[in-house]
Amino acid sequence: MTTQMVGKPIQRVEDKDLLTGKGSFTDDIKLPGTLHVAFVRAPFAHARITGIDLDAARELPGVHLVMAAADLPAPAKGKRILLQVPNPAIVDPITQEPLVSERVAFAGEAVAVVVADSRAIAEDAAEMVMVDYDPLPTVANLAQATAPGADKVHPHLADNVAARIHVGYGDIESAFRDAAHTVSVTLDQHRGTGNPMEGRAVLSAPNALDGGITVWSATQAPHILRRALVDMLEMAETDIRVIAPDVGGGFGPKVQAYPEEFVIPICAQMLGVPVKWIEDRREHLLCTVQERDQTWSVEMALDAEGKLLGVRGRMRHDQGAYLPWGVIAPYISTVTMPGPYVLPAYDLETQVMFTNKVPTAPLRGAGRPQAVFAMERLFDLAADRMGLDRADLRRRNLIPAEAMPYSVGLIFRDGQPLIYDSGDYPRCQQIAEEKSGWADFPARREAALREGRYIGLGIANYVEGTGLGPFEGATTQVLPSGRILIKTGAAGQGQGNRTVYAQVAAEAFNVDISQVDVELGDTGKIPIGVGAFASRLMVNAGSAINVSAGTVVTKMKKIAAAAFEVSEDDLELVDGTVRVTGDQGPSLTFGEMAQMASGMPGYVLPGGQEPGLFATHYFSPPQAAYANGSHAVEVEVDPETGIVRIARYIVVHDCGRMVNPLLVEGQIQGGLAHGIGNAFLEKMRYDDDANPVTTTLADYLLPDADNVPTAEIYHVESPAPHNPLGVKGAGEGGTIPAAAAVVSAVEDALRPFGVQIDEAPILPERICELIDAARQNTQEAS
C-alpha cells in the first residue's frame, strides 16, 4: 500500500519560484536601511603595505565607514580565519585575515572596506583609498616555488612547502624490479575555477533586541561559517544565526569561510544597520578559491601479461597563498590514484607548495580528476607501448565484482581505511565499450582518416569516495496541520535537495511530496550541521531524514495502537491518517495525532511515549560510500585549428540506489560540462608576476550549449551497504574522469601524427603546437 517515492523521476518542488522570478537569493533580500560595500583590493601578488590613507574616501558624501585592518575592532583585530580541517601534514596552517594588515600574498586580497549608501558610491570611495605598497618577489607557479633558492611566499617559513604527504603500501621496489614493462610520464594539470553563476554574497543585520547578529550568505555550509564567526567574533553560538537562502551554484568554492564573511558582519555591528556585499565576476576570478594545479611525475610497472605491479612517483600541488580548507584536495588526489584497479604496490610522495595566487580548495571533483587523469594517462601510454588495446589493458586490471568489499590499503580522508563498499567495475566498463562501439572503432577511425577526418575514442574509469561524514542531522515533525516538516542544516545550491528530502520523508509517511515542507540551511533551525561538499548530503542528510521519519512513524503507530486497542502491526498510514489496516476500524489524521501528542488536556500519551510528534537523528556513516563509473567519448579534432568537437559522450554511472533519476542525470550532465571545461576550455592565466589576466568571462571560457553534448547515460545501481537508503553521492562523478576521457580521445584522433598529450586542459593552440612538434620530429627522423 506504500506509495513509492524514492527512485522516481519526480519534478522538483523548487522550480516554480525559480522559473517565475520569485527565488530569494542573497541580493534579493531587501532589508530597510541596508548599506552597501566595496572592497579595496591589492593590485600586487606579493607586497608589503607601507601606508594607507582613508581620509579622502571617508569624506565622500554617502560614505558611512571606511576601514583598514588597523581599524578592525577587537576581538577580530589581528586574527586569522579559523582552519576547520587541520592535518598534521601541514607545516604552518596559515589562513587569511579579514583585512590584510601588513603583507598581501595574492592579487585581489582585501586591504580596506568601504560602506556607503549604494554600491556605486562605495566603489567611487574605494577608488579614493590610497595604499602604498612595497612590492616583494613573487612565486607564480610550481616551477618557481620548487626552484633551488626560490623566493618565499611566506618569509617566516623555511621554504614554500605547505605540507608533505606520503602514502603507499606494498613492496614498490620489487614491483619495479620484477616488471616486464614500465612507463613514466610527467603531467601538468591546470587550476580552473568554480564560477557559479551567482558569485559569493553576504548580508548581515544586527539584532537590536539581543545583541546578536544574522548573516545571510551564499554559502554551502552555514554551520561551518557560524563556527568560524564564533571563533572570530568571540560571540555565543546562540547569538549568531547563519542562513543560506537560495544559492546560485557552489561547486566547492562556497564551502570555506572567506574574509568578506567576517568583514560584513563586523561592519553591520559597528554601524547598527544591515550591510550587504555582492561579489562581482572580477572579484570571483580574483579572490574565490580555485583548484587543480598539480604536476604529477609517475611511473607504472606491469608484468608480461599487462597486470599492474605498482605505481610510484611524485606529485606537486600548487596551493596558492593560504590553506583555507587545509590539504583536503591534494590528500584526496593521493588516495584516488589506485582507482578501480588491482594495484599491488603504490608509493606517492606529495608536496603541497605555496604560491602567490588565490588559494586552492576543493572544486567539483576535489583532487580526484587529477589522480584519475594521471592513472588513465599511464594506462593509455602502457597500452600503446605494449601494443595492447587501451580498454583491454584496463579490463585485465579491474577489481572484480566478487572482490567487494575491497580494501585498497590506504586511509581515506575521513580517517577510515579506504574500503570500496560495493560496485561492479568490469560491468561498467563493459557497458561503456558496448555503447561506444569500442571494438569497431579502429575501423571507423581508419575510414574517417581516408576522408581526411581525425576522429578518436577515449575511455576513463574512476572510483569516488562520496557521502563522507562526520554526520548530518535532520528533524522530522508532524505539524498540527497534518503536514510533515523536515528541518536540516544541509542545504543545496541547486541540486534539488528539497525535492529528494521530501521524497524520502513522503515515502516514510506514505504521502505525496506536496504534503512535506523542507527547511534548509539555517543554523536557527537545527543546532549542528556540516555542509554541502564531498557529494555527502543524500547519504548523510537523506539517511538522517529516513531514520528520524521512521522514528516518528513508529511513535504514531504506538499512540494509535493504544487509542484503538489494536496491535501496531495492524496499522497502516494512508492518506494522511493512521488507521487499522484495510480501513477495518477507526482512524486518526496526522493532524489529530500531532495535537494529541503536543499536549491536549485530558489526553494522556500511552506509557513510555514522550510528548511531541517529532524526532531528530544525526546520521554518521561508518565510512565513505564509493561511487564509480566509466566514461567513453568520441571526438573529432581539426588538426589545422586544434578545435575539438565532441561527437558522442557515454557515461556509465553507479551511485548506488537513485532517489530521483531525473536529478541524478542532471548532476551527471552538469558535472560533465565542468569536466569538459577542464578538458579543453578553462584556463586561469597568470603572468610571470602572478597577476591574474583572465578576469572576465570573455577571457576565461566556460562551456556553453554549443560545446557540451547531451550525454548518453547508463545507470548501474550497486546499493551502498552502510546507509539505510543504499545511496552514494552523485554530484561529482560527471566531472571526475571527463578530462582523462576527452584527452584520451583527442590523442587517439591524432594517432597519425604520433602526438602524446601530457596536460589538461588541452587548448587548441597546444594541439597545433604538439602536431607541429610531432611533424618536426618525423621530418628530422627521416
Next chain:
Amino acid sequence: MTTKSISLTVNGKTVEQEVEPRTHLADFLRHGIGLTGTHLGCEHGVCGACTVLVDGQAVRSCLMLAVQADGAEVVTVEGLAPETGGDDGLSPIQAAFREFHGLQCGYCTPGFLTSLTQLLMENPDIGEEDLRKELSGNLCRCTGYAGIVRAALAAAQAYKEAAASGMGGSR
C-alpha cells in the same frame, strides 16, 4: 548626482521614476522597482543571466542604461507567463524547463527563459544544432544544457501553435 526622469512599461505596467544616468537597466529593475527575478552574473555582457525583453528583443540589461529604456516596453521573467496562464501560471517554456529539468540553481534561468521566449516566438522550427548556437550567449554552470535544450525543443511546438493562431502576444 543628478537624476533623470524616465517612463517605461515593465511587464505591462507603466513605471515612472528618477534614475541616475549611470544606473544600468538591470540594477534599475532589481533595486529601483524590486523586480529581483532578473539576475546579474557577470556585468560585462557575456553570461546572459540578466537578459530581458526590450520592445520584444532579448537584451542584456547589464549593458543597457536605465535611461536608454525610457519609453520602451520591457518584459522580465516575472512577466513571461500570460495572465490567462497555462497550468500553474507558467508559460510554455517555463513549464518545459520544469518538466525536462532545465534548471538547477535557477540563477541563470531567467536569462535563458527570456532569450528563448524571443527565439521560439520568432523561430519555433529551429533545430537542435542552431538552437545550441543561439543558446551559446547564455551560460549555465549547473545543468550542462541538456535539459535546457530538451525543454526548448519541446516548448517550440506551443509557440508554433500560438503563432499559427495569431496569438503572437502569448509568451
